Amino acid sequence: MATIKDVAKLAGVSTTTVSHVINKTRFVAEQTQQTVWDAINTLHYSPSAVARSLKVNTTKTIGLLSTSVEAPYWAEIIEAIEKKCFQHGYTLLLANAHTDFEKQRAYLSMMAQKRVDGLMVMCAEYPDSLLKILEDHSQLPMVVMDWGSSHANFTDTVEDNAFAGGHLAARYLLDRGHRDIGCIPGQMERHTGEGRLAGFIKALKDAGITPREEWIVQGDFESESGYNAMQQILSQKQRPTAVFCGGDVMAMGAICAANEQGLNVPHDISVIGYDNIRNSRFFSPSLTTIHQPKIELGEKALEMLLDRIVNKRDEAQRLEIHPQLIERRSVIDGPYIDYRR
Numbered sequence: 001m002a003t004i005k006d007v008a009k010l011a012g013v014s015t016t017t018v019s020h021v022i023n024k025t026r027f028v029a030e031q032t033q034q035t036v037w038d039a040i041n042t043l044h045y046s047p048s049a050v051a052r053s054l055k056v057n058t059t060k061t062i063g064l065l066s067t068s069v070e071a072p073y074w075a076e077i078i079e080a081i082e083k084k085c086f087q088h089g090y091t092l093l094l095a096n097a098h099t100d101f102e103k104q105r106a107y108l109s110m111m112a113q114k115r116v117d118g119l120m121v122m123c124a125e126y127p128d129s130l131l132k133i134l135e136d137h138s139q140l141p142m143v144v145m146d147w148g149s150s151h152a153n154f155t156d157t158v159e160d161n162a163f164a165g166g167h168l169a170a171r172y173l174l175d176r177g178h179r180d181i182g183c184i185p186g187q188m189e190r191h192t193g194e195g196r197l198a199g200f201i202k203a204l205k206d207a208g209i210t211p212r213e214e215w216i217v218q219g220d221f222e223s224e225s226g227y228n229a230m231q232q233i234l235s236q237k238q239r240p241t242a243v244f245c246g247g248d249v250m251a252m253g254a255i256c257a258a259n260e261q262g263l264n265v266p267h268d269i270s271v272i273g274y275d276n277i278r279n280s281r282f283f284s285p286s287l288t289t290i291h292q293p294k295i296e297l298g299e300k301a302l303e304m305l306l307d308r309i310v311n312k313r314d315e316a317q318r319l320e321i322h323p324q325l326i327e328r329r330s331v332i333d334g335p336y337i338d339y340r341r
């Protein structure tokens with residue numbers, strides 16, 4: 001592989017001049033520039049990022065310690081981060097650890113050794129063991145994207161207002177005249193599971209309704225869990241008229257279960273989701289849901305991290321995103337529409 005010395009030799013200039021031509025760091029006569037670029041093209045020379053990193057002490061690389069790319073929710077956030085990294089001239093190093101602690105530890109160590117300039121964290125669950133190793137790496141500029149309200153002062157965070165989103169979903173169903181409402185939340189260990197459910201329960205209680213335990217069936221953000229949970233809800237003697245699913249993918253499974261029992265969504269039972277994944281518009285019926293601003297989440301988190309890297313900011317910052325109702329066709333008016341509060 002050609003080196004900068006080979007280019008300098010072929011162009012008949014010094015390596016410093018070649019460097020200035022490539023990096024545009026000093027005036028170089030046009031004719032000389034042309035000669036250098038001709039030599040670069042002839043030799044197919046590519047400047048070494050490794051050599052440059054050693055000199056400037058940055059690698060222009062961001063590490064992302066994440067859970068998986070399989071679920072549409074994660075995929076949309078990661079896509080937004082990757083696009084923004086590219087725009088800013090950074091390479092994204094993706095480390096899917098699947099909530100496996102040993103993998104998280106190994107990836108964190110690898111990323112530190114590769115001297116990433118900053119670290120984005122989206123691990124879904126944050127047991128103390130993970131918090132400890134994150135803190136051990138707190139010399140790295142870091143942003144945690146899915147903790148909800150901040151847990152630590154060594155990292156930037158993004159608050160997604162999961163509680164407000166769950167509240168909004170329940171409030172919408174109440175406003176549409178539903179009072180018998182079930183829920184299929186994601187895992188309680190996850191902020192997006194627990195926070196969305198807590199908001200839902202609060203809205204019901206504020207409306208004078210005691211949530212019925214048998215209508216709250218635990219899911220895990222996968223379609224199969226939504227399917228099984230809906231089957232369980234529908235197997236009961238008294239059924240709810242509406243169900244809030246804490247993730248759109250679970251709503252997809254829940255709608256499938258209802259259909260297989262001969263029920264029509266929304267005419268026999270209304271369903272509202274959460275996340276507004278790209279395909280939720282194309283569910284049958286198209287899904288009424290709570291929009292989680294995923295692109296904004298990814299972009300804001302990266303911008304905050306770059307601000308920390310570039311400006312060498314020490315104090316932790318916290319940004320917020322806000323959930324929004326998206327009305328489509330999976331919810332219709334419930335039996336209490338004329339008596340709503």
Ligand SMILES: Nc1nc2[nH]cnc2c(=O)[nH]1
Pocket residue numbers: 071073074124186190192193221222247275
């Ligand atoms: N698959 C999946 N979807 C989500 N949507 C919000 N949180 C989650 C999560 O933890 N997993």
